[in-house]
Each structure stands twice: as C-alpha cells, then as structure tokens.
Amino acid sequence: METNKLWTRDFTIITLGSVVSMLGGQLSGFAMSLLVLDYTGSTFYFALYNITYFVPYVVMPLIAGPFLDRFSRKKTIYTLDFLTAGLCGLFALILHAGYLNFALLAGGTFLYGIIGSIYQVAYESFYPLLITPGNYSKAYSVASTLQTLTLAMVPVSAFVYNTFGMVPLFAFNVLSYTTAAIFETQIRHEEAYIAKRAAESAGQEAKAGLKRFVDDFREGMQYLKSEKGLLAVAVYFLFSSFADGGGQTVTLPYFKGAFQSGEYIYMVVFGCMSAARALGGVYHYRHRLPVQKKYDIAFAVYVCINVLSAFYLYLPLPAMIPCCIAVGLLGVTSYNIRISATQRYVPDEKKGRFNGAFNTLSMIGMLIGQLFAGLLSLKLPLRLIFTVINLICLGAALYFIGGNRAEISKVYNTED
Numbered sequence: 001m002e003t004n005k006l007w008t009r010d011f012t013i014i015t016l017g018s019v020v021s022m023l024g025g026q027l028s029g030f031a032m033s034l035l036v037l038d039y040t041g042s043t044f045y046f047a048l049y050n051i052t053y054f055v056p057y058v059v060m061p062l063i064a065g066p067f068l069d070r071f072s073r074k075k076t077i078y079t080l081d082f083l084t085a086g087l088c089g090l091f092a093l094i095l096h097a098g099y100l101n102f103a104l105l106a107g108g109t110f111l112y113g114i115i116g117s118i119y120q121v122a123y124e125s126f127y128p129l130l131i132t133p134g135n136y137s138k139a140y141s142v143a144s145t146l147q148t149l150t151l152a153m154v155p156v157s158a159f160v161y162n163t164f165g166m167v168p169l170f171a172f173n174v175l176s177y178t179t180a181a182i183f184e185t186q187i188r189h190e191e192a193y194i195a196k197r198a199a200e201s202a203g204q205e206a207k208a209g210l211k212r213f214v215d216d217f218r219e220g221m222q223y224l225k226s227e228k229g230l231l232a233v234a235v236y237f238l239f240s241s242f243a244d245g246g247g248q249t250v251t252l253p254y255f256k257g258a259f260q261s262g263e264y265i266y267m268v269v270f271g272c273m274s275a276a277r278a279l280g281g282v283y284h285y286r287h288r289l290p291v292q293k294k295y296d297i298a299f300a301v302y303v304c305i306n307v308l309s310a311f312y313l314y315l316p317l318p319a320m321i322p323c324c325i326a327v328g329l330l331g332v333t334s335y336n337i338r339i340s341a342t343q344r345y346v347p348d349e350k351k352g353r354f355n356g357a358f359n360t361l362s363m364i365g366m367l368i369g370q371l372f373a374g375l376l377s378l379k380l381p382l383r384l385i386f387t388v389i390n391l392i393c394l395g396a397a398l399y400f401i402g403g404n405r406a407e408i409s410k411v412y413n414t415e416d
Contacts, residue, residue: 013183024177028088043382049102049109054113060117062357065355068121069352155264155267193349219353221357229409229410232400235361239396241369252266273328275328294414295412302401306393306394309390
C-alpha cells in the first residue's frame with residue numbers, strides 16, 4: 001500500500017539533509033579532538049574540552065522539549081542548521097587570522113553544544129513524524145547506517161587536519177550545513193501536534209510563558225515516571241552514556257600514546273566497529289526481529305557489549321578488531337530496538353518532552369563519565385579506567401534492564 005511506502009518525499013529530504021550535515025560534523029569533530037590533544041598534550045584537558053561541549057546537553061533538552069511540543073520542530077531544525085553554518089564561517093575566519101587558545105576552543109565548543117543539544121531534541125521528535133506506519137525499524141536502520149557511513153570521513157578529517165589545518169574543514173562545514181538547511185525548508189509535513197497541544201489548553205486561563213513551560217516540563221517528567229519501562233530504559237542509558245563518555249575520553253589518548261601514529265591505528269580499529277554497525281543497519285533494514293524476542297535480544301546485547309568493551313583494549317590488535325566488529329554489530333541492534341520502540345510508543349505530542357528528558361539523563365551520564373575518566377587519568381592507566389566504567393555499566397544493565405523485564409517488554413515487544 002502507498003501509505004506503507006518508507007521513501008516518501010519528506011522522508012527522503014530529511015534523510016539527505018541529515019547525511020549532508022553529518023558529513024560536515026564528522027569532518028570537523030574528529031579534527032578538533034586532534035587539535036585539542038596536540039595543543040594541550042593532556043588527557044585531562046581533553047576531558048575538560050569534551051565536558052564543555054556536553055554541558056549544554058544537560059540543560060537545554062529540558063528547556064527545548066516542552067517548547068518543541070508546542071512549536072514547529074521543522075523550523076527549529078533548519079534554523080539551527082543555518083546558525084551552525086554561520087558559526088563555522090566565523091571560526092574559519094578566526095583561525096585563519098591565527099588566533100588559538102584553550103579558552104577559544106572551549107567557548108566555541110560550548111556554543112556548538114547549545115545548538116546541537118536543541119537540534120537533537122528537535123530532530124529526534126520530528127523524524128518519527130515522517131515515518132509511515134509499519135516502517136519504524138526500517139527507518140531507524142537507515143538512520144543508523146547512514147550515520148555510521150559518515151564515519152568514513154574520520155580518516156579524511158585526520159589527513160586534511162594534518163596537512164592543511166582546521167580552516168578548510170570549517171569552510172566545508174559552512175557549505176554542508178547550509179545545504180542541509182535548504183533541503184529541510186522543503187519538507188511539507190503538517191505538524192498536527194501543535195494544534196493538538198493548543199486544543200488541550202483551550203478554555204484554560206492563559207498562562208505566562210514561564211509558568212506554561214514549568215507546567216509542560218512537569219507533565220513531561222510525570223509522564224516519564226508513570227511509564228516504568230521507559231524510565232528504566234532511560235536510567236540504563238544514563239549509565240551507557242557514562243561508559244561512552246569515559247571511553248571517548250581515554251581511547252583516543254590511549255592509542256596516540258601506545259602506538260606510533262596512534263590516531264591512524266585508532267581509526268582502523270574503530271573503523272572496523274563502524275563498518276560492522278553499517279552492515280548491521282543493512283541487515284535490520286531487510287529483516288525484522290521477532291516481536292516477542294526484542295526485549296530478550298536487547299538485554300543480551302547490553303550485557304555482551306559491556307563485557308567485550310571492558311576487556312578488548314588488553315588484546316593484541318589482531319584480536320581487538322574482531323571484538324570491535326562484534327560491538328559494532330551489537331550496538332546497532334541495541335540502537336534499532338530502543339529508538340524504534342520508544343519513538344513508536346510515546347505519543348507525538350509528548351515526544352519533545354520525552355526526548356528532552358531522555359537526552360538530559362544521557363548527557364548527565366556522559367559528563368560524569370568524562371569527568372570521572374579525566375580525573376582518574378591523572379593517577380591510573382587508561383585501559384584500567386575503560387574496564388572499570390564498562391563494568392559499572394554492566395551492573396546497570398543487569399539491575400535496570402534485567403530487573404524490569406515485564407515493564408520494558410511492553411515497550412520493546414511491539415509491532416512497527
């Protein structure tokens with residue numbers, strides 16, 4: 001049936017726009033990490049740099065979520081892409097003029113964090129509205145696969161940075177984000193949830209903006225608390241983000257310190273993980289998981305990812321790569337089950353608040369993980385830190401996911 005066609009005009013536009021912007025983001029993001037490590041020579045300062053980027057992700061989703069349940073998510077998305085293009089242009093000019101210090105790097109990444117944190121909630125809340133019935137798993141397989149494929153820009157990023165510096169990468173970002181924003185202005189989807197939220201408020205006494213925001217925020221948190229399965233998933237992913245944040249802080253410095261030209265070995269190892277994620281995304285696009293087994297698959301995946309991640313840095317490179325491939329395949333399975341199930345389960349008019357709360361919990365975990373790993377890096381070996389944070393996450397999987405089987409199954413074990 002036509003209504004079950006995934007590749008509609010709007011879905012194609014949002015997919016193309018996101019790919020273009022992700023290409024630019026990947027090109028500059030990895031190069032900025034190399035720049036900070038080269039400039040400071042410190043894992044601790046590298047952790048501070050990452051924390052500066054993710055601090056807005058704790059606060060802004062909570063503010064943006066209620067707003068995006070009342071106002072246009074589409075306009076928010078393309079406006080923020082235009083702003084990002086302008087910011088990239090500004091920093092290209094600043095770096096071309098020869099200005100460079102840690103305060104500038106931290107300030108710039110903080111602004112990126114503010115824009116990115118709002119964009120993430122808007123995109124995650126708008127994207128599912130463009131998916132036709134029965135196609136959630138396929139759509140998120142497409143998103144995951146394309147996001148993974150853009151990681152192919154990482155070695156390009158390293159080459160351009162080492163050869164020409166950051167300015168050409170920022171200039172490319174201006175072009176990519178502007179192109180993405182122009183694509184997104186052409187989406188025609190009518191955002192019916194805006195009228196629904198307005199109708200819910202009809203007949204009520206007009207509220208001041210701040211009071212309305214507070215009430216919307218309270219409603220969102222009450223909704224999350226009332227859904228025990230969603231809450232358990234959100235809390236587990238706080239710990240998962242804790243492990244991700246700590247891993248991002250220690251893995252690149254570990255490879256740069258342990259191997260000659262370590263950043264390129266890092267790209268090979270994690271490139272294999274990314275390639276596995278892409279192949280896994282293709283599999284999930286073509287095959288559906290058994291509905292009544294989704295919870296069991298997800299739980300097993302969470303446990304396996306944490307066990308493998310806790311120990312693979314101790315392996316020689318030939319053995320490390322297969323472990324990373326396994327983590328990549330498992331990771332895309334985890335993502336596909338969780339994102340398709342939760343976005344299908346949460347009503348359209350509550351998606352902004354749910355995604356805002358979920359992202360805030362995740363970013364709290366990310367920040368704690370980065371700070372935890374950064375502080376421990378002053379005293380402990382980097383591989384040991386990576387093991388500890390993944391074992392903590394393993395405990396969270398056993399407790400929050402394993403301990404809430406019935407409630408999470410109601411969310412996960414559902415048809416598209």
